[in-house]
Amino acid sequence: MPTLSSLLQKLQVPHDGKPLSVLRNPDLEPIPYHKRKWGFWSFFAYWGLPNFSAATFSIGSATLSLGLNIKQSIGAIVVSNIIITLYTSMNSNPGYKYHIGYTLDQRMLFGIYGSGIGIIFRVGLSVVLYGYLSWMGALCLNLIFSSWSKSYMNMKNTFPESVPMTRRDCIAFLIFQLIQMPLSFVHPRKINRAGVCCCFMAMFSIIGILAYMVNKNGGPGPIYYEGMDLDSSQRAWMWILAITVWYSGISPVMANQSDYSRYSSNKKQMHLGIALGICFAGTFAPVAGMFSASASQQLYGEALWLPTDMVLKWLEDDYSAKARCAAFFIGLSFTSTQIIVNMTQNGYACGMDLAGIFPKYINITRGTIFVQLISWVVQPWTFFNTTSAFLNSMTSFGIFTTPIMAINVVDYYFVRKTRIAISDLFTLDKNGAFWFYHGFNLRSIFALAVGVALGLPGLVFSVNTSLPINEGMNNFFNGYTFFSVIVSGVLYYILVLIFPIRQRVGVVDAKDYFNAFSPEECLELNMEPYSEELEEEYIGLELGNVGSRTRPNPEDIEKNEGRYTPSETEIVVVKNLEKKD
Structure with missing residues (x-):
């Protein structure tokens, strides 16, 4: 139908004459080297922001609820941060090297069609976490409004008791959502400077809260001196569960690390920024939160874990200019932190993922707007209703992303030996490196399914406490930070050994078709640098457009040290493809 065809043409994403297909749009292409500007401070802020946030400040409530004391909780957090740094660094290298x-x-992992599995996992988590962090951002925004108006702070709640939120929080949630929406039109790689500024604002706010609470109380408070009633076996498992609680809340960010490591201009600076952003910020903020909550126990008769609750308590006790000023600047720093964190780690991430499912019609901006509009459906206010709901939600996210990260590391380092043919990521050619079996890599899909399936019973036990608990399954869930990595990663490698991948393993493109690599990178990869002549060439679009491609004999590839020079039959003229498309 001409009308429908015309409508679909108008709905296509803006692409400025660049190739557009069911597998490709400008937002999916490798990042050109002249656009890669992220250095040490950008990556420090990227990881410092979630760690200097209100949610991380209050993580001690979850670890202490397991029966650990503050000292044991700090130890578990330190170990967890080391593990997170290791996982993140290894998971970021494909994005850095191939952009x-x-x-x-x-x-690359699941096949051209099978990629939808990993993408859908990440989209679902993005929607949940976007709503979760938006609600937390609304609580921070309340500090700003409360510092402006005492009547707003004391607003009467007109909602029934069955609704787990107040009228004041609902108003702030709606406003916070509106504030975030214009950022959908900002490209993710351009938000790093704002992130650095907000990161340091939040860090100084945490320092201020810690100094004020401990100084006013005259010490760290009673919780700091509490002991433990756990035996050695119970303590060991609670350490593992505490590591999982802390790791799981950040695991979706680790999974999509390549989305931002591809903006890196320097590998050493990237890894150093990641390490300090995780280990320093990720340890300091929870420790400050536990000390502040311990002090609040003695000062106010109850432990206040959220910084928003502490600051509101200051305003309730003394609505003076000094308290209002502190509330405003603390609220501003935490609110801005929540905005940047939510956009970079959930909003933009979801936009990138949806662009991979519908490249012709969704780009990063459109996908981000989608998650913004739908995130309220998850009812994030229920996450804050009880401690158990909060804990369960925090410990479930990594079940889905951890096996993906394990498979990614094994595939990139041990199977492909850090060599990827990028052009094959944009083709439906059956001889492509990532076509596998009808577009699905059954090895990785099976390894993922096993890793996820083994963790689900423990999740069910944690949600429905009336069920009889299988101790083995429950322990796997509590320690899936380690166990899922071993199960999925090792299983995938074994399957590759039993059923070897036949298509172009360990091969890189002979030419820089995407203008993504610097001259130095091209020299290192033995790749022909980009030139204007290559503007009319590119490997891979839709099978109906590209026709058949001649593939080399695997023995010839081995003789040439894994490198492959494409024949003339592999060159595709974009101008003709666009006319057909």
Whole structure:
């Protein structure tokens, strides 16, 4: 139908004459080297922001609820941060070396069609976490409004008791959502400077809260001196569960690390920024939160874990200019932190993922707007209703992302030996490196399914406490930070050994078709640098457009040290493809 065809044409994403297909749009292509500007401070802020946030400040409530004391909780957090740094660094290298994001990474792991599995997992988590962090951002925004108006702070709640939120929080939630929406039109790589500024604002706010609470109380408070009633076996498992609680809340960010490591201009600076952002910020903020909550126990008769609750308590006790000023600046720092964190780690991430599912019609901006509009459906206010609901939600996210990260590391380092043919990520050619079996890599899909399935019973036990608990399954869930990595990663490698991958393993493109690599990178990869002549060439679009491609004999590839020079039959003229498309 001409009308329908015309409508679909108008709905296509803006692409400025660049190739557009069912597998490709400008937001999915590798990042050109002249656009890669992220250095040490950008990556420090990227990881410092979630760690200097209100949610991380209050994580001690979850670890202490397991029966650990403050000292044991700090130890578990330190160990967890080391593990997170290791996982993140290893998971970020494909994005740094080949400048591709999580979406294309899934095509490498699960196949051109199978990539939808990993993408859908990440989209679902993005929607949940976007709503969760938006609600937390609304609580921070309340500090600003409360510092402006005492009547707003004391607003009467007109909602029934069955609704787990107040009228004041609902208003702030709606406003916070509106504040975030214009940022959908800002490209993710351009938000790093704002992130650095907000990161340091939040860090100084945490320092201020800690100094004020401990100084006013005259010490760290009673919780700090509490002991433990756990035996050695129970303590060991609670350590593992505490590590999982802390790790799981940040695991979706680790999974899509390639989305941002592809913006890196320097590998050493990237890894150093990641390490300090995780280990320093990720340890200091929870420790400050536990000390502040311990002091609040003695000062106010109850432990206040959220910084928003502490600051509101200051205003309730003394609505003076000094308290209002402190509330405003603390509220501003935490609110801005929540905005940047939510956009970079959930909003933009979801936009990138949806662009991989519908490249012709969804780009990062459109996908981000989608998650913004739908995130309220998850009812994030219920996450804050009880401690158990909060804990369960925090410990479930990594079940889905941890096996993906394990498979990614094994595939990139041990199977492909850090060599990827990027052009094959954009083709439906059956001879492509990532076509596998009808577009699905059954090895990785099976390894993922096993890793996820083994963790689900423990999740069910944690939600429905009336069920009889299988101790083995429950322990696997409590320690899936380690166990899922071993199960899925090792299983995938064994399957590759039993059923070897036949298509172009360990091969890189002979030419820089995407203008993504610097001259130094091209020299290192033995790749022909980009030139204007290559503007009319590119490997891979839709099978109906590209026709058949001649593939080399695997023995010839081995003789040439894994490198492959394409024949003339592999060159595709974009101008003709666009006319056909």
